[in-house]
Amino acid sequence: MSERIRVLFVDDDANILSGLKRLMRGCADFDSRFCLGGEEALALMEREQVDVVVSDMRMPQMDGAEFLNQVRARHPGTIRVILSGYADSESVLRTVGPAHLYLAKPCDPGALMEAIARPVALRRLLASEGLRTALTRLSNLPSPPDLFFQLEDELRSPAASAASVAAIIAHDVAMTAELLKLTNSAYFSVSGRAATPLQAVRTLGLDIVSALVLRIGIFRRLEGNSAIADLMEALNDYSLSVAALAERIAEAEGASAAVAKTAYCAGMLCAVGAVVLLDTFSDSYPRLFVRSTAEAPAFTVETKAYGANHALIGAYLLGLWNFADPVVEAVAHACLPSACMGSENVVLTAVHAARVLGPRFPLIPAGAPAQPVLDMAYLSEARKDLRLVAWKAIAAQQAAEARHA
Numbered sequence: 145m146s147e148r149i150r151v152l153f154v155d156d157d158a159n160i161l162s163g164l165k166r167l168m169r170g171c172a173d174f175d176s177r178f179c180l181g182g183e184e185a186l187a188l189m190e191r192e193q194v195d196v197v198v199s200d201m202r203m204p205q206m207d208g209a210e211f212l213n214q215v216r217a218r219h220p221g222t223i224r225v226i227l228s229g230y231a232d233s234e235s236v237l238r239t240v241g242p243a244h245l246y247l248a249k250p251c252d253p254g255a256l257m258e259a260i261a262r263p264v265a266l267r268r269l270l271a272s273e274g275l276r277t278a279l280t281r282l283s284n285l286p287s288p289p290d291l292f293f294q295l296e297d298e299l300r301s302p303a304a305s306a307a308s309v310a311a312i313i314a315h316d317v318a319m320t321a322e323l324l325k326l327t328n329s330a331y332f333s334v335s336g337r338a339a340t341p342l343q344a345v346r347t348l349g350l351d352i353v354s355a356l357v358l359r360i361g362i363f364r365r366l367e368g369n370s371a372i373a374d375l376m377e378a379l380n381d382y383s384l385s386v387a388a389l390a391e392r393i394a395e396a397e398g399a400s401a402a403v404a405k406t407a408y409c410a411g412m413l414c415a416v417g418a419v420v421l422l423d424t425f426s427d428s429y430p431r432l433f434v435r436s437t438a439e440a441p442a443f444t445v446e447t448k449a450y451g452a453n454h455a456l457i458g459a460y461l462l463g464l465w466n467f468a469d470p471v472v473e474a475v476a477h478a479c480l481p482s483a484c485m486g487s488e489n490v491v492l493t494a495v496h497a498a499r500v501l502g503p504r505f506p507l508i509p510a511g512a513p514a515q516p517v518l519d520m521a522y523l524s525e526a527r528k529d530l531r532l533v534a535w536k537a538i539a540a541q542q543a544a545e546a547r548h549a
Contacts, residue, residue, distance in 0.1 A: 148175040149264050151196045153227075154185040154211065156203040167253055173261065182206035186214055194222050196260050198247075201228035212242035220281035221273075223263050223464065227251060240326070240360050241283045244464050263464040266472075275451050278424060279460060285318035285416070286366035286423045288376045295319070295363070299354045306350055310342035317383045319363050321416050323353070324409070325465040326362075337468050339405040372426050378506035379415050379422070385546065387411035389498035390491075392538050397531070399490050407494040410474035413467075414495055417458030417475075418507065421450065429507075436512045442505065443479055443516070455479055479516035488526035496522075501539040 151174055153164045161178045168176040177192070179185035181203055189197075197215055201208035212224045224242060229249035245259055267276050295312045298304050313319040320341055327338040327347045338344040345353055356362040366376055390411035394404040421429045432449055436442040443453040452460075459476030470491040477484040478495045500518050523529040 148173060149196065149261060150175045150177070150192070150194050151198060151260055152177045152179065152185060152188065152194045153198050154179050154182060154203075154208075155200040156181050157200070160200070167256075171257065174257075182208075182211035182214065185211065186218070189215070189219055189222075194219070195264050196223040196225060198225040198227050198256075198260070201226055209242060216242050216281065216283075221277040223267075223280060225259065227256070240356065240362055244280075245466050246326075259466060263460070266460045266463040275457070279420070279457065280464075282420070282461070284322055284362060284364045285419055286364050286376070287316045287318045288373055288380065289365050290377075291316045291319070291380075292363060292365040295357060299357055304350065304354075306345045307342060309350065309353060310340070310345045313341040313345070315380060315384065317380055317412065317416050317419050320409075320412055321462070321465075322362050323348075324467070326356075328466040328468075339402070339409040366423070368426050371430070372422065375422060375430055375507065376419065379418055382503055382506050383412050383415045385503045385542070386414055386495070386498045389502045389539055389542050390494040392542065393497050393535055394490055394494040396534060396538060397490055397494070397528075399494075403490060406468065406470055407474070407491045410471045410478075410491050410495045411498050413458060413462060413471065414475050414478055414499060415454065415458070415505075416461060417452075417454030417456065420457055420461070421446070421454055422507075425450070433508045433512055436508065441516070442508050442512065453479075480519055480522075482519050482522035482525075488522075488528075493523075493526060493528060497535045498539075501535055502542075 151168075153161060153168075153176065155161050155164075158180060161180065165176070165178060168174055177188060177194070179188055182199070183206060185197065185199075188194075197212070199208040199211050203211070206214075208226050208228060212226070215222055215224055223244055225245040225247060226243045227247045227249060244263070247256065247259060267280070291312060295309070298308055298312055313323055323341055323344045324338055327344040338347055348356075366373055387408045388411070391404045391408035394407035399407065428449070432445055433442050436445050440448075443455065446453040450457075455476055455478060459472050462475055463472045470489050473484050473489055474492040474495040477492060478499045481489075481492050481496045484492060496519060500516055518532070520529060523532070
């Protein structure tokens with residue numbers, strides 16, 4: 145790692161800080177600081193730049209939620225982590241928004257190091273400092289108004305169930321990402337990560353989901369004109385189609401049900417970066433793709449305009465929110481999987497095929513180059529090049545089903 149990660153640990157227990165000092169002493173990649181409480185930590189952050197802050201929840205004078213709110217306001221580019229052994233639902237709800245990651249004590253040293261290092265490594269791939277800060281400041285993602293109000297009505301209904309609530313959430317990229325973000329935390333998910341909204345709602349419980357939506361405001365209604373709302377709806381439809389196709393292709397390759405659902409999750413979230421760009425740059429982003437050509441395809445135009453394409457932006461957010469590595473890799477490298485380091489990832493393969501063989505990315509206008517092309521070098525090395533005929537048949541069948549639905 146070319147540059148040491150500056151991490152600040154905050155706890156009111158000197159013994160815990162001493163243990164963290166021993167843990168971090170041999171870690172050459174980290175430049176660690178330690179503070180007894182939020183006030184001391186905020187004072188240090190005025191003097192020194194910090195990449196990541198890791199805070200306990202239960203502290204006197206200023207608890208972890210209040211402290212991280214202060215960090216978000218004063219130092220929006222800092223990655224914020226809660227590390228706590230106290231996990232009552234009310235305390236956890238107060239950290240939704242100010243915290244990016246939720247880790248439970250005792251925390252495995254390797255898991256702690258990875259949780260700190262991975263989002264910083266992803267963030268360094270984003271060329272624009274302004275974009276990095278904007279993404280770290282981001283509290284929640286926007287959802288189309290119709291789905292937003294439909295979910296609120298369902299949660300207030302006495303007939304609401306985990307299945308009915310999850311069915312609404314599953315039609316929206318932003319809601320799905322926000323909900324799975326929470327179930328990826330050690331506070332809630334003790335036996336693996338949820339890959340679907342139904343798994344997430346069942347993990348959290350309907351009461352917690354209701355509190356998150358109706359009281360905490362975990363989801364945000366999209367503000368803007370009808371044209372932006374229509375584009376957001378189109379992104380949702382596109383993501384659902386890519387997700388379904390990725391799952392079918394993974395199944396055709398003999399993936400287990402769990403891996404196929406992970407491919408669906410990655411396909412559903414493949415355009416989450418586009419949701420962020422549409423929300424943040426609603427004036428310029430919809431017009432951006434008019435400039436795309438064969439020599440400068442759509443995602444290259446994004447990079448030139450914003451310092452990163454929507455795939456990398458989405459992968460950064462998912463990595464920041466502790467999504468599983470196969471999902472982050474699939475979102476980041478779906479358009480060019482040979483750029484991904486490591487062995488062949490069936491989730492990445494399925495999402496790559498779904499993005500190329502599936503529906504047109506909805507923000508690309510007619511006449512412009514519509515799709516990434518198949519990465520034949522990657523597929524040949526993974527010995528999947530002979531599977532293209534079968535995948536094209538699956539994509540054609542799904543498209544025909546959609547036309548007759």
